[in-house]
Amino acid sequence: MARVFIALGLVLCLCLPLASAAVNPGANRFIDVEGTPIESITVPGVSTDGVDFTINVVLNENASANGTTVQWTVQQCINSGVCFQPEVLNMSVEDGTWAYTLMPVETHAYVNFDIVLTYPEGEDEKFPESGFVDGGKIWSDCWVSGEDTGGANCPVEEVEDDSLPAPGLLAGAVVTLLAAMMARRED
Numbered sequence: 001m002a003r004v005f006i007a008l009g010l011v012l013c014l015c016l017p018l019a020s021a022a023v024n025p026g027a028n029r030f031i032d033v034e035g036t037p038i039e040s041i042t043v044p045g046v047s048t049d050g051v052d053f054t055i056n057v058v059l060n061e062n063a064s065a066n067g068t069t070v071q072w073t074v075q076q077c078i079n080s081g082v083c084f085q086p087e088v089l090n091m092s093v094e095d096g097t098w099a100y101t102l103m104p105v106e107t108h109a110y111v112n113f114d115i116v117l118t119y120p121e122g123e124d125e126k127f128p129e130s131g132f133v134d135g136g137k138i139w140s141d142c143w144v145s146g147e148d149t150g151g152a153n154c155p156v157e158e159v160e161d162d163s164l165p166a167p168g169l170l171a172g173a174v175v176t177l178l179a180a181m182m183a184r185r186e187d
Helices: 002-020 061-065 167-186
Strands: 038-042 053-059 069-078 087-090 092-094 097-102 108-118 124-127 136-139 143-145 148-150
Touching: 038 108, 053 069, 053 108, 069 097, 087 097, 108 143
Parallel strands: none
Antiparallel strands: 038 053, 053 097, 069 087, 069 108, 092 097, 108 124, 108 136, 143 148
16 A cells, blocks of 8 residues: 555656646736726736836726725746745726836746735625636746746846756655655554
8 A cells, every 4th residue: 555655646746847837938928807897907028127017907987986996916936936925015096097016026037916806895806816827927038937948138148047956856755755654654
């Protein structure tokens, strides 16, 4: 029985790097607003380290008139493969356009985002509902994602991989160690 757990653990660990790899690295992703109270979301086509990154959100007429407010949830991921804690940012409104500007961190690979509307009754609704999984993603002008790199301002010789070993290798070592300990305990 212990051998089955070891084999299963190893198979799962080998799949982890594939599951954690970015889908379509370098391809921006935008939030589908069709059928929502959001009329439009405008973001830059590329993000740049240390350069203002502004998002603009326009609500439909009903949501604008009823006092709905807008928050922007942002997560910045850097080229070493680390993603910072998501930040919930309260947007300000002027002439019907909700806006917020942030400055991307150094060596960032991309900016993930979703939008949260707070309705007058106090209810929140996230767009998209799944958050960052299907939310917006804007890649930087110098990004690294696993073995892939890209961006107009990204000389290959300057991109270094200082990341930790692949999560799958680390998880595989832990699972193998636990399985060996269980097998030994059964003997």
